[in-house]
Amino acid sequence: MRARDILSRPVVTVRRDTALTDAVALLTGHGFAALPVVDERERVVGILSESDAMAAIESGREAGIVEVAMSTPVSVVEPTTEVPEMVKVMLDHHRRSVPVVEAGVLVGIVARRDLLRALARDEQALEARVYSLLEDYSGSHRQWDVEVVDSNVTIRGICADEAEQRVLAAITRTIPGVGEVRVVDTAAIPSDQ
Structure with a gap:
């Protein structure tokens, strides 16, 4: 922006x-x-x-x-x-x-208040857009959490495999304004962490 x-x-x-x-x-x-x-x-x-x-x-x-x-x-x-x-x-x-x-x-x-509004709106708008694309992809079954910080997106949730992680990252990168994209498969994380 x-x-x-x-x-x-x-x-x-x-x-x-x-x-x-x-x-x-x-x-x-x-x-x-x-x-x-x-x-x-x-x-x-x-x-x-x-x-x-x-x-x-x-x-x-x-x-x-x-x-x-x-x-x-x-x-x-x-x-x-x-x-x-x-x-x-x-x-x-x-x-x-x-x-x-x-x-x-x-x-x-x-x-400053213009910048704060823009920063908050930017991240909220990106987050909403990512959720929308993920819901279109998954058939409206929200199974991932999305976090946007400084235009960088982290998607957390259960993925079928590494190919699905790559697909989630790829469709997220199509959104203008998105920086880095990280997909974290929460099923792959040991429960003691």
């Missing part, structure tokens, strides 16, 4: 010369984690986070403009950036959201 699949738009932005009190009203009024600061060409030149706003207010600069409180430089991602890279950018830079730019122009924003 990529930034373009989960980004939010339109993005509420501010300019460098926006009154800090107006920017704070936008942050608090809409529950945003941060506001991208853009220039006249919609290029991201900074970001105003809740922390930036609190620091400015605490130091008595709330009567100023956004430029005195915003953070620079700004970490951005492109529409084609994959979820793991966005997670890394947010964690490495201690950000709750990251602007998405294309050819330097702001096109959206991705918040």
Whole structure:
């Protein structure tokens, strides 16, 4: 999954010369984690986070403009950036959201909650798709448990033989987004383990 699949738009932005009190009203009024600061060409030149706003207010600069409180430089991602890279950018830079730019122009924003929803939905959707294929294969007799972690699938249950294990793995690999596939024949596991 990529930034373009989960980004939010339109993005509420501010300019460098926006009154800090107006920017704070936008942050608090809409529950945003941060506001991208853009220039006249919609290029991201900074970001105003809740922390930036609190620091400015605490130091008595709330009567100023956004430029005195915003953070620079700004970490951005492109529409084609994959979820793991966005997670890394947010964690490495201690950000709750990251602007998405294309050819330097702001096109959206991705918040941590967007990533969490995407990650949960991705794994649940993959798991449901695997169950569906396995049920089609077995004639709706659910005999396997499926676990999806980071797009890797583990299928546990009783298999007729190694050929059936290969078939289960092969049909699972046909699902877009599936990483590694592991089939564990629980009948082959000694009962003392």
